[in-house]
Amino acid sequence: MTYRVGQRVRVAARPHEGHHRTPGYVKGKTGRIERVHAAFTNPETRAYGEDGLPEQRLYSVGFARGDHLVYVDIFEHWLKEAK
Template sequence: MPDTVKVRAMFPPGHIRTPYYLRGKIGTVERALGPFGNPEVQAYRQTGVKRDLYRVRFTMAEIWGDEAENPGDTLDAEIFAHWLEKID
């Protein structure tokens, strides 16, 4: 997984653990956590395949733009690989 990633801006219904406020936002991978069960599948009594999980760090400026309380503060969240796109 590259260092810089963009969270996919997709909006399917259902049980999703990618917060709305991070969709479409660009961050850097803080660490790789390894494969974990996919909540979007497990919520519906299916097993599915495990997906790689990453901790991604975003600046408050990236997330909130001009509304950021302090642009250099950061937010880390765990995001599954299928929600991340590589940014060159």
């Protein structure tokens, strides 16, 4: 699924062994798509010598907490549409 700027998404809360770029502090949290980046090879599989295909779209997701907003770049396979 391709997400659009402004869309609310939830980060998967699944456990993950080994290398991955999704910080634990955003797993299970809801944020908003702030920017849509290009698709890149998957670093979670490239770290283990695989080709990283198929490519995954990368998104900047904003998470609000009080007066603060944190932006985290998250690959598409970690995101689900928030209800």
